[in-house]
Amino acid sequence: YAALLVSGLAIGWFVRDKATFLSANGTQKAIPLSFNFIASAFGCGVLSTYAQVANLTGLQGLLVYAITGGLPLxxxxxxGPIIRKQCPHGFVLTEWVFQRFGTSTGLYLSACTLLTLFLFMVSEIASLQYVVSTLTGRSALPAIIVECVVTxxxxxxxxFKVSFLTDNIQITTVFALIVIMCGALGHYVEIDRSKIPESGLLEANLVGWQLIYILIVAIFTNDMFMSGFWLRTFASRSDKDLFIGCSIAAFVATCIAVLFGIPGLLAVWMGLVEVGDEGSSASLFIILNTLPNWVSGITLVLTVCISTCTLDSLQSAMISSISNDIFRNKINIMWCRLIVVLIMVPIVVVALKAGDDVLQIYFIADLLSAAVIPVVMLxxxxxxxxxxxxxxxxAGLGGLLSVFIFGTIYYGNARDGGKLLLIWNGIYGxxxxxxxxxxxxxxxxxxxxGITLAIRLSVLKIHSIYTGTPFTALDYNPELVNLDYVEPETNSSDRPADAEDGKSKDSFI
Known part of the structure; x- marks a missing residue:
């Protein structure tokens, strides 16, 4: 933690800049960008969640989880290129929503985004608590407090700039952890080959098939909420750099996810954990207890590094969203820095009290995004x-209400219908x-x-008939949806004569 604090402060001091405190648009090439995407996709929760999925759903579920975790990048x-054309001065998705749908929708999506970031920060703190307490047998509270203070x-x-640079430290640490884990597991672990067919972990199963749909919808929509990903999208120098960076990140992230899930299979084949065990999320740590202490020690240090770098990315994303969406970037930078500190207090409290099942926290955020994002992206x-x-x-509120109504009918009571909104029984119920x-x-x-649209158009049509005013609800507005529309420069003297109407992209450029 001391090393991370010193290096983080040093980097922050040398790159401090008011212009790049919230974003760094158009500054990153493909390779650094790919590392940043990979780093943003992983926290220390990967040490438990992927192993848990592997134990409960077998190789099929692990591969589905890994692929659906990487491809959404x-x-x-x-x-990204479409939104950057329509909203070139933004750096998060909500800025485009403000421009396309107005203030009310922007604030609505911002609230959903901040809630998602809050849940992910809770899950990161909860994951750190789980890792530290499992590996050391001691209370994780001191480590949590120190990490929150450091970040x-x-x-x-x-x-944001220091968060971007610490991502490189994080991805280097992830690679080092993978090398050490693979080497240690390959050298020390002995599996009982007779347990491989008996376990059934290499066979297809119902939950594995269900995950194909669940995770595609869950992760594909949830990633749209992650401001950290959008900050990196807008930070790319060009669309080509963005495509290359995302392609590399998607492939590498998928491979990393599979590797982190393998201990879930090995623990069963070693006879340490049973299939479907409630403690399967600790598969890696149970295996580590059978290895030399130096392996656990290095794993703990590298895990702390990963968690720290992940937490600072989430903090940076949240403060950028708060500043842009709520205060419209009009507050003093000192207030932004104060917000960074204050938001950690409730996050730590919630993580310590309700952070027992990290995977459930992820799925709560996923269900929210599954209801909100599809119509937004239309x-x-x-x-x-x-x-x-x-x-x-x-649409977003109706989607969540629909889940509650379905749950009430399916389970026969409103209480269980409400629990379904929290994925109370998990995905393995x-x-x-x-x-x-x-x-x-x-x-x-x-x-x-669709129902809201029909009601709105009907009311406006009736109003138009009775008042004699034009019915304009279906009039096309190129400023909102036409990709060829370019917002005119504020300084008209800098614009060419043939671009006065602001509608010719090529001539304007």
């Missing part, structure tokens, strides 16, 4: 130019509840969006 290479200090000094298409804040907000929740959330969102 490609979304930013597809949607808050150097993030407050350097902002706004990128010119075919849906008629969508407004009414449809987007009602032995029923179709979780799977259906991720079907109903986006489906209900689209249904409520």
């Amino acid at each position: 490609m979304l930013f290479s597809w949607f 808050s200090l150097y993030t407050a000094v350097g902002g 706004g990128l298409s010119s075919y849906f130019y008629f969508l407004t804040a009414w449809e987007v907000i009602c 032995g029923d179709w509840g979780c799977f259906a929740a991720f079907v109903v959330a986006p489906g209900g969102a689209f249904l409520f969006a």
